Amino acid sequence: MTTPDKKVENLAANGAGDNADFIAILASAIHDMKNSLGFVLNSLDEFIDEANEAQSPERLVRVQYEAKRVNNNLVRLLALYKMQCLGVSANVDEHDVGDFLEECMLQDKPITDAKGIKVGIDCFEGLMGYFDDDLMMGVLGNAVTNAIRYTQNELIITAEEIDGYLKISVNDDGTGFPESMLSSGESESSGAGHGVSFSSGNTGLGLYFSSLVAALHKNKGRTGYIDFSNGNALSGGCFSIYLP
């Protein structure tokens, strides 16, 4: 693990002045928190596994979910910091979409298992996609964690190729996204500061991050984007990301 001090030294060299120092310290603090939280999360997974054999550990599952949310936020903050301050861009490579989605679902498997949420992947075998797997893991992790909060008992991730875009969607069977969030032809905008407000408890960070990641994916003059809709593969909300 990187110790915070070292990180600061490296980062400070890149910036100039007090503001840069502050940002560097912020980044290294986030990094440090994330490491601690990683440990908390994995310990919780173990507790819940053990508790599962005896009784339903509902309160533990709730703690686990909230810890996961904090963790997601930290991961995204760090990724954003890197994009903005260090100029990290998308590292696009070819990936097997089915394999990748399976791996994504495993991120949240401890929670979906504990909450008894059924998780499905709908993607034809052999579908290949071109994207930065680390960044996309963050985007889908965010969408899934969000969907877990609103769903009744099922989640489906679908992937297909539409008009030269790879479309990946996270569907839930909850009450769906509020009217104000549904896109009306402006889906290619950057998303941030667009008057879009997530329902309570959301800082907009996930949305901002997802739009940025989508926009970092470019091919032959076309750019990625995100989109919200209701009642597709399941009755509830549907978050989609389109990658060229």
Added chain:
Amino acid sequence: MKTKDMAIDYTKKKFLVIDDFMDMRSMIKHMVESYGATKVDTAANGKGAIELLANNTYDIMLCDYNLGDGMDGQQVLEEAKHKNLLKFSTAVIMITAENTREMVMGAVEYQPDDYLSKPFNKHMLRDRLEKVIAKKSDFEKIERAIEKQKYAEAIVLCEQRILEKPKNLSEFMRLAADLHMKMGRYDEAAAIYSSVLATRDISWAQLGLGKTQFHKNSFMEARELFENIISENETYMEAYDWLAKTMVKLGDLTEAENVIKSAVEKSPKAILRQMALGDIALKKKDFSVAEKAFKKAVTLGRHSVHKNPANYTNQAKALAFNSGGKEAVKVIAKLRKEFPDDKDASLHAAMAENVVYKEMGKDDAAEKAFSEAQDLYNEIGDKASSDISVEMAQVFYANGEKDKGSEIIKKIVQNQHEDEDALRDIQDVFNSIGMEDEGKDIIATSKDDVIKLNNEGVQLGKQGKLDDAIDLFEKALEELEGNKVINLNLTRVLLSSMEQNGKVDSQLYKARQCMLRVEKIDPLNNSIPGLRDRYEKIMQKAS
């Protein structure tokens, strides 16, 4: 889940977990134990890991990239590979903080089988393990051929798999292209990269295509491709390395330095990249940049297989030229201390001391270092690498012993008279010490001598005077043991002679020695496979 969910019996797998944090170690250990693993060793640092690796055989190594103050994960991997401590089938997964992957990649000699970004849970780790193990067995035959340097065979195996259109088709295409490149078949490699690029701009294929252009001396085209990659993907570090090399070839040292500088800012821990920056800066006489880069290389090299005396002496020289003579002397003293009883290192030290003391105006000390360097150089004799010899020649020139310097240069040129890159480097040395014309002269006449001699031998061979040709090449080899062309031609006439007159043990032995020397200088030499075939046939016919 799908077919890849083949049962892996974890109870039989031996694990090594390396992480500097005890909590992390025990967490990962718990995870793999939950899959059924029973044999799990842990190490808190690189030194501990290397000790365990030396005494045990592991199936799976999980290593954190950041290991605190000692070696980092990449250095553990490099040392383990250099010391041959890993089984061929050992799966190595490098655990990295999210998105540091790019910073680690490029300019490294060995890649782990896969990277896993933190945070991960036990399901994700298991999924990754299964994929890596499946992939290793998928590539096993090909990798074994590569390990034995049977590249042509490996390419055939790749092509067979490509025809089957497997899921990971592009991995086989990439490997086949890289192998063509290794064998110097640039057109074949370029064809594969271009076919990938026809559908999509993929960085690795762009980089590959750029490398083929570079090797074909199409530097302008190579430059454009490398710049393209960087503009689309600022963290693709390997593109910076190649762009810098290309700019050096194009004679634009300023731009080369800028490129490698911005790469170093992004990945300050890559030792090979620091060395590249130092070399360019030295050439540019940008001494404070060179000093910093080599200092960094010395520090990074502390726990690395890339620990190298030249980094110390280059740092010292940069210091001395920047009026930091005292500091320079200290750096050289450190070099001597850290490489005790190492003749090469002592020679490096003595040569650098000569330069540094001269710069400081301490002529007596410089003179003493000069005579130590001469003694050591004579002791090392023919085993001296060409880098060390070039440096020694420079020292002779700087101390007014032109003839001795030229004698060394002559021998180096004659030993690699067909290697244009090496000759250009030697010319650069002459240019930097203000002996441009003399350099051109020495290089040209030394080169001509060998070419004349070689042509004479080839002519004799063609006329069927094989014994005379053998005599001539053998005599030439006494002076030019390291010359690839002479070694190859002696092999040819020896084999021709035996094909006509039957096997002669002493000639077989000589031919074998020649081929081994060529393989040592140039492992991928295109002529060797054909000569080996002829050699084998002669062996078989006689027995």
